[in-house]
Amino acid sequence: MADEVSYANALSELDEILNELEAVDVDVDRLADRVSRAGELIAICRDRIGAARVRVDEIVAGLPAVDTE
Numbered sequence: 001m002a003d004e005v006s007y008a009n010a011l012s013e014l015d016e017i018l019n020e021l022e023a024v025d026v027d028v029d030r031l032a033d034r035v036s037r038a039g040e041l042i043a044i045c046r047d048r049i050g051a052a053r054v055r056v057d058e059i060v061a062g063l064p065a066v067d068t069e
Contacts, residue, residue, distance in 0.1 A: 007048045010041045017041075 005013070017038045020026060 005041070005044055007045060010044045010048075014038055014041045014045075 017034050020034055021031070
């Protein structure tokens with residue numbers, strides 16, 4: 001399943017797709033499939049970043065307040 005792809009692997013695959021799409025001899029028969037896959041990978045990365053942001057916010061919220069006086 002696509003959601004099982006790690007963030008690092010998703011970025012790596014996105015880089016490969018970008019290289020394919022930038023190639024002079026891009027296979028137009030695969031173009032739509034590769035763009036679709038890129039969209040899936042971007043969604044995975046956004047979800048992972050969002051989850052990490054929520055977790056960091058929870059951790060920071062749980063830290064004791066610092067007295068600045």
